[in-house]
Every structure is written in structure tokens, then in C-alpha cells.
Amino acid sequence: MLEGILNAYPNLLKKANGEIRTITRADSPVKGKVSIVTGGGSGHLPVFMGYVGKGLLDGAAIGNVFASPSMNQILSLTKAVHGGKGVLYLYGNYSGDIMNFDMAAEMAEDEGIKVKTILVADDIASSKKGNEQARRGVAGLFYAYKIAGACADEGVSLKEVYNTTNDALQRIRSLGVAISSCTVPGAGKPSFSLGKDEMEIGMGIHGEAGIKREKRKSADEVTEDMIDLLLEDLPVKQDEEVSVLVNSLGATPLEELFIIYRKIANIFEDKRIKIYKPYVGRYATSLEMAGFSITLFKLSDKFKKYLNQPVWTPFVKEG
Amino acid sequence: MNIILHQEDIKNIIVKLDDVFKKEKDFLNELDSKIGDGDHGLTMYRGTNAIAQYLEEYPDLKISDILIKGGFRVNEITGSTIGILIFSAMKAAGLAIKEKESINIKDIQKMLQDSIQAIEKRGKASKGQKTILDSLIPALESLEENNDETDDISTIKRMIKNAYDGAESTKNLESQIGRAKWFKNRSMGVMDPGAYTGYLILKTIGDYILKNQ
Numbered sequence A: 001m002l003e004g005i006l007n008a009y010p011n012l013l014k015k016a017n018g019e020i021r022t023i024t025r026a027d028s029p030v031k032g033k034v035s036i037v038t039g040g041g042s043g044h045l046p047v048f049m050g051y052v053g054k055g056l057l058d059g060a061a062i063g064n065v066f067a068s069p070s071m072n073q074i075l076s077l078t079k080a081v082h083g084g085k086g087v088l089y090l091y092g093n094y095s096g097d098i099m100n101f102d103m104a105a106e107m108a109e110d111e112g113i114k115v116k117t118i119l120v121a122d123d124i125a126s127s128k129k130g131n132e133q134a135r136r137g138v139a140g141l142f143y144a145y146k147i148a149g150a151c152a153d154e155g156v157s158l159k160e161v162y163n164t165t166n167d168a169l170q171r172i173r174s175l176g177v178a179i180s181s182c183t184v185p186g187a188g189k190p191s192f193s194l195g196k197d198e199m200e201i202g203m204g205i206h207g208e209a210g211i212k213r214e215k216r217k218s219a220d221e222v223t224e225d226m227i228d229l230l231l232e233d234l235p236v237k238q239d240e241e242v243s244v245l246v247n248s249l250g251a252t253p254l255e256e257l258f259i260i261y262r263k264i265a266n267i268f269e270d271k272r273i274k275i276y277k278p279y280v281g282r283y284a285t286s287l288e289m290a291g292f293s294i295t296l297f298k299l300s301d302k303f304k305k306y307l308n309q310p311v312w313t314p315f316v317k318e319g
Numbered sequence B: 001m002n003i004i005l006h007q008e009d010i011k012n013i014i015v016k017l018d019d020v021f022k023k024e025k026d027f028l029n030e031l032d033s034k035i036g037d038g039d040h041g042l043t044m045y046r047g048t049n050a051i052a053q054y055l056e057e058y059p060d061l062k063i064s065d066i067l068i069k070g071g072f073r074v075n076e077i078t079g080s081t082i083g084i085l086i087f088s089a090m091k092a093a094g095l096a097i098k099e100k101e102s103i104n105i106k107d108i109q110k111m112l113q114d115s116i117q118a119i120e121k122r123g124k125a126s127k128g129q130k131t132i133l134d135s136l137i138p139a140l141e142s143l144e145e146n147n148d149e150t151d152d153i154s155t156i157k158r159m160i161k162n163a164y165d166g167a168e169s170t171k172n173l174e175s176q177i178g179r180a181k182w183f184k185n186r187s188m189g190v191m192d193p194g195a196y197t198g199y200l201i202l203k204t205i206g207d208y209i210l211k212n213q
Helices: A002-008 A071-081 A095-110 A140-153 A158-169 A219-233 A254-270 A301-307 B007-035 B040-057 B063-078 B081-096 B105-123 B133-144 B152-172 B179-187 B193-212
Strands: A013-016 A019-025 A035-042 A059-065 A087-092 A115-120 A172-180 A198-201 A212-215 A241-248 A279-281 A290-298
Touching: A002 A013, A002 A019, A013 A071, A019 A071, A035 A071, A035 A095, A035 A140, A059 A071, A071 A087, A071 A095, A071 B063, A087 A095, A087 A140, A087 A158, A095 A115, A095 B081, A095 B105, A115 A140, A115 A158, A140 A158, A140 A172, A140 A241, A140 A290, A140 A301, A158 A301, A172 A219, A198 A219, A219 A254, A219 A290, A241 A254, A254 A279, A254 A290, B007 B040, B007 B063, B007 B179, B007 B193, B040 B063, B040 B081, B040 B193, B063 B081, B081 B105, B105 B133, B105 B152, B133 B152, B133 B193, B152 B193
Parallel strands: A035 A059, A035 A087, A087 A115, A241 A279
Antiparallel strands: A013 A019, A019 A059, A172 A198, A172 A290, A198 A212, A241 A290
8 A cells, every 4th residue: 555655656655764654755854844654553545645645745654554653653754754843743633643652752852852742632432521531533644634734834943833734623523324344355254334224423544432332323414513613612603704524524425515515515605604615526535434524724914825836746736 | 488580581481471462362352342443452462572573683682671672572563552552561661670790579560560550650640540550460469468377379370260250340441541441331232352462461471481480
């Protein structure tokens, strides 16, 4: 899989230190900007390698399916991409990743590289409001990468990239629903099972438990429920602007995503909330899991500007 | 009867661990699929296999380096939560006996104690949260009770039993930490795969000692 991606995008990506599980943009290290590093288990494409490139990430450390990359991978990637202005670790809030990234950060600091860490924790199903720091990171990763990448491209300090990205994450919320499981290669069995006519609202991207399991409903009804829950967590007033990301967890086709997007557009029109720059497609997946997620990003002028900055990566090309 | 382990014994134990996790892989995956993503056995087997191969490449490492460099190798190959915890634990165990050419039961106690501390620190975990610590900590207690009057062999037997009972006790616990915490109510009644792994490691070490001393 990794070799295939490198074969397909030889002008965009390269291996760091000859190690295939640490991938950097082809022109790395980029001097004069903060470097953005991410990583995590495989099985979520385009997360993570798909977003390595100009305007988004400097590098990604990739683990086995659903398993964190190693401390040493992260450390050697950090050294390979460091352009002199410090490194931001930006990844999903999962304990294995945290342990490996934290240990790498300690060792990078020992070698004189400044590192700051932001955990993406956008999944509202995984913990109640007021306890946001316990939430899991899902498709909101994409917006986090966009903001961090665009901000870093302005050549500002690590502290500023850190603060701006954190501010953006206060405005980003996701919620998913799954109707079938995926199977980790080598494990032999599906990670979980759902009844034929069941769905689970809030199911995590590794099959973690969500808010509720219920009988399947129509796409319109499910979408309406999900938008209600999202807006309860992230209130958006009339005339405010949001970017919307409708994401397939893997097996759900684009056709169905647009059915969902249609409903979202209708709901927001009724609420007089403006949608700015929607994204519909596969942005953060879970192998062949069927289902989708919706991410809302409440915008400001500053974040709109950053959303419009050019990016050039294997899976996203804009500007 | 006093236990003494040499470099050769440590290498033999690692080969045994590789065998044990090869055999137990499917059972551990099965446990993990109930409270996780079903690959814990696979990760552990990849890890033990990586150290076994590493030792074939570097057969002359001293005991502390087998643990420190071997642990690093486990994390390199597996990444993962258990991979970094095992690296942290093996590094701590290696540092506990640095420069020693043989280890006795007091060394084993210190190694386990330091390993547990390293896991607690890196994993921000404690006993009772349904983790590997729930088999390791009761096992350490049996070693702590060992003194000049007790027999090493009976201590090792108690260590194995305590580790097993500790792993079993996780059936009645809810996962509170790590990715498994998201399976809270589904985790009741299921033994924690990490705790069972802790038991398997100690049982393999213990069985080797009982057979060869």
C-alpha cells in the first residue's frame, strides 16, 4: 500500500531516511516555516499520507492497521522534516499515538528541536460536552491540517501556529454513523458486528462504541438527527458561516454522500446558516466500514482565508 | 533454592515467548475483538518474533542490552500502545540490572517493579483500570513477600498464580483507559487482553525457571 502511494506520486512524496513508513513531502525539509507532522495507524486513507504536501503536512508516520507508529519512526521523521522553526505534532486523540508521540517529543527536545502537540478531538459522540478533551479525533483532522498548514505557510512562529490551530479546533465538531464493520487484516474477523437492520450513531473509526444503536432510518432522518446533535454541541447562529465535510467511512459511495449533503443544505437553508466551501468524499475512512460522518467548521474571516490557501497533495489539490 | 539466570537463559526465555505468543495469538485477538479492534494477539506475536529475530542477528548482547535494544525493536516493528509500553517496561527492566552478568530473584523483583512504574508513567494508568498492570502488580506482590526464609521456587509459583488471578479479575472490571474505554459496558465479563498478555509473559518466564533450576 505504501509503495503504491509512493509509486503513484513520486513528484509529491518521498521516504524519510529511506524508511517507507515515514513519508515526507518531496521538497522536505522546507526551511523558514513550522513543520507539521502527523501519524497514526493505517486503514484511514487519505488520512495520513494523502495529506502530505504543500499547504498541509510536512510528514506522516504510519503504523500497522489501527496501531500507532513507533516512537523511533516519529522521532526520525521529526528530524527529517524540521526546517528550523519547530515542529507541530497534530494527530488524533488516541492513547497509543499519544504515548509514542510524547516519547518522540521528549527525545526531539533533547536533540534541540522545539515540539508542540495538538490532539484533534472532534468526535462529539465520544464524550459529553464539558469533557471535550476526552473525545476521539476523526474527520476533523482534515480541517485541522488545512488550518495548521496554511498558517505555517505564512512563516509565523510555532506558538502562533499552535494557537491558531487550537482556536480552529474549538470550532470543529464531527459525528459519524456506521452500518457495517471492517476487518483488520490478519485479525481474521470483523472488529464488531451490527445487526442487518441496525446502525450505530457515533461509532468510532476503529469500531469504538457510539451513543446509541438503533434501527436503520432513512438518510434524511439520520442526517437531521446528526445535525441536531452537532448544532447542540456547536451552536451556529443565523447568518454565520460553516464549512461542511460529508465523509465516507470507506464503503459508502459518493452517490449516498450527496443524498446526505442535499439534506444538510436544506436544513441549513431553513436555519439561514450559510455553507461555505463544502467537502464531500472520502476524507477519513476506516477500511471497508460502511457509514459516513459529518463535520462542521464554524468559520471566521481568518479561517475562511486559510481554507482558501492553496494545497497540493496526493488526495487534495486546490489553488 | 536460589535462582540464577544468565544471558543464555534470557535468550531462551525470549524464544519461548515467541512460541507462546504464536500459539496464543488467536485467543488474544478474540479477547481484543470484544473490547478493541481484534489485533492484540497479532501485535504481540509480531513483537516477540521481532526480538527473537533480533537476538539471532545479535547473539552476544549483554542482558541489559537484550532488554533495552530488544524492547526498542518491539516498538519499531509494532508501534502501537502495547509496543511502546513493552519498550518502556523492557528499558526500565534493562536499566534495573545494567552491567549485571547474572540475575537473581531480587533482581527480577526490581526489574518487574521498575517495569510497572514505567508502564504507569507512560500509560498514565494504575491498577484496577483493566490493563496489563492488573496482572503485573499482583505478581510483583508475591516477589516482594520473598525473603531469606522463603523458597525461590515457591515464590515463582505464587508469582504465576497471582498474575493469572489478576488477569482473571479484569473480567469484573470496566475498561477505563485507552481505546478500550469506549467499549465500557461491552467490556464487562471479558478478560483484558493486555492483562492476559502480562500473565503469559510472567508464566513463560516462571515456567522456564521452574523447569531449568
